[in-house]
Amino acid sequence: MSLDIGAAIRASRKLRKLTQAELGDRAGVTRQAVAALEGNQGHLSTMFALLEHAPINFKGMTSGAAVGEKLALARQATRLSLAAVARTAGVSINTVRNLERNRGSVGPLIKVAGIVAPRLRAGPAPIETGKVWRTVAGRPNRARDPNDYYATPAPIVRLLLDHEEFDRKSSILEPCVGKARVIEAVLRSTGFACITCSDIAASGSEQRDFFDISDCYDVVLTNPPFRRHVDWIIHAKRIARHKIALLLPLNYLSGSDRHDRIWTDKEFPLAKVLILNRGISFLGDPFAERLEATQLYCAWYIWDRAHKGPPAIHWIDNHAIMERQAA
Template identity: 25%
Template sequence: MQNTSHAVMAQRVEPATSLDDFPTPPWATRALIEHAIGADSVRDKTCLEPACGRGHMARALAEYFKDVGSADVHRYGFGHVRDFLTYPYEAKSHDWVITNPPFRLAEDFVDRAMTVARSGVAILARTVFLESVGRYTAIFRDRPPSVFAQFSERVPMLKGRVDRKGSTATGYAWFVWHLDKTPAHPRLTWIPPCRRVLERDADYA
């Protein structure tokens, strides 16, 4: 019999060689801009989405940013084929770096993004990314996020596709670093229920 406890269902373990292909529903990207960063603050900014997959996040970002560059280590048919961790992006070449990185590489993505971005970095990750001594030492102790924006409703992440009827037992949050500001303390906020408002029929075409 399947164990359906939330403690088990909330875990997702991918093989070390996995591409971690779990596309972000576009409404969850719009929620970042509308409720954590602010649409007016990015209208004249550039953005890089370095784990773009099939473009679900990049297309949503393009609704807000002046220009969005897209790339992924795998050829999905959208954006450039580039390994974000090894491609020679110039330092501070983009205003923002925003992405949903492979979970096992998220620390490396944050570290790399800090050099590529001028204004800010935002990554979508499971809420448990807050945990672990390793991440505390590598990231959070000396470079805590400016904003930790927890989704109040669940963001369904399904392997290889977005699905309007999808569901999940896993909690997600946006981790946001404002590089051009030095906040005294990280700000905890909640992204209010907004899926119905920010979802579009075209997101699932």
């Protein structure tokens, strides 16, 4: 089987649950350019742009900074001249030279690779996950929940409802309901009835991967896994009709990747940030009336499809629900 870069990019894209259009948006290219690359056509510059968001691994060739350098090292190892490689591949010497400088097109690259590195293969890079996680209290924890599940403290949910208006008749999706079912309990206790709950670790009909959900709801409201928050926000925008409310760390307001992929979106914009002025713990009894204070500062991020203009920032004084320190 020969090198198939297009198939590797396609597999990486699907692993990350992206459409061709979404990958193109992230990479700054058209959907047609993505389709061309997945058919092993198009420019290397486009390929490198896509690999930032749908990375692939090359195996079977001497390592190098990029695929061009890999080709150069492989050719030198086989003691083949530029002319010999060009002649066998049916391309010009300048084409080979440009490929080794990471310029040119994918089609000739595959031809040249078949000569200088016939064992070269490409495959999707796995989604990276840390080997050692830390708990939200900052303590080392190698047994961190693999789904990043930490129950949302009920007082924090009530603070959201105190500061943001939701139609009691809205259909609400809580896709990280967890064993404690805290958000659902608070919503039902305050008059919400049309609530759909699911969780990747649930059982029966509620066992659903969030990224497989295609049904639409008026509101998506949850405390999502922090480590995949960008993908969660993007998918929530696909299935929420009106609003999204997510509990996330306050420092997620920064970062160029989040800026480009989330905060500058005007079709489903960020409307409000409700900042909790005391850091909170997710490790105690989620239904306790008081919470342990930590250095994890969070906020409720509210997206509203009808919002116009920049987001509003509000501070919530959650001092009253924090445990009092011993004298």
